[in-house]
Amino acid sequence: MTDEELHKLAHDLRTPLTVVEGFARMLERGEGMIVNVTSVGGRLGIIHESAYCASKFALCGWSESLAVDLHGTGISVKLIEPGPVDTEIWDQPDNEEPIYDGPKFSPDEVAQGILEALGRDGFEHYVPDMKAVVDLKNADIDRYIAGAAGMARS
Numbered sequence: 640m641t642d643e644e645l646h647k648l649a650h651d652l653r654t655p656l657t658v659v660e661g662f663a664r665m666l667e668r669g670e671g672m673i674v675n676v677t678s679v680g681g682r683l684g685i686i687h688e689s690a691y692c693a694s695k696f697a698l699c700g701w702s703e704s705l706a707v708d709l710h711g712t713g714i715s716v717k718l719i720e721p722g723p724v725d726t727e728i729w730d731q732p733d734n735e736e737p738i739y740d741g742p743k744f745s746p747d748e749v750a751q752g753i754l755e756a757l758g759r760d761g762f763e764h765y766v767p768d769m770k771a772v773v774d775l776k777n778a779d780i781d782r783y784i785a786g787a788a789g790m791a792r793s
Contacts (some may be wrong), residue, residue, distance in 0.1 A: 644690035651694035656701070662714065675702045676719045676753065679765060682773045684784070686738055686791050707761050721749045721758050721766045727789040736789050 640648075652786055665671030680688060681695030695782055699718060706716035752766030756777035765773070776783040 640690055648694045648697075649695075651696055652701075655698060665714050666712060671714045672717060672757070673705065673709075674703075674715065674717045674719065677702070678722065679720045679722045679769050679773070680763070681720055683776055684787060685733060686787050705719065716759060717756060718763045719753050719766060720763070720769075720771045721752070724749050725781055 675698055677698045678695045680692045681699035683693055702716055702718045708718060723743045725745055749766050756764035757765055
């Protein structure tokens with residue numbers, strides 16, 4: 640992992656950890672909602688994106704633990720995991736050509752999905768709904784790893 644990747648990883652984790660320090664007022668009120676937007680890359684390892692996935696997996700795990708710690712306090716935690724979003728991140732001049740060439744979702748679609756997730760029950764929300772893909776990975780992780788690695792060889 641390069642120094643730049645380590646710096647990005649630290650930044651990606653430091654920001655939500657720092658922001659949530661302000662939730663003491665929520666505890667005093669006995670209600671509130673913490674919303675962490677991460678990525679489906681926090682549940683699926685993505686080829687050539689180990690540093691990115693490390694920060695997203697960490698945020699998913701931290702959010703889950705925070706939800707456990709706050710259970711029953713009146714403060715809910717929502718974890719929102721967008722799939723591939725059609726932004727300039729796919730076209731950065733210094734990046735390798737992305738292997739993924741499937742459908743991407745507009746930022747507006749993802750924003751609408753996030754707003755809808757805020758009104759639904761439950762901790763975890765995929766935008767768009769990619770839970771079935773994550774469930775397949777979890778059902779046979781070795782098969783998922785082989786398939787994901789095979790994308791680089793195609």
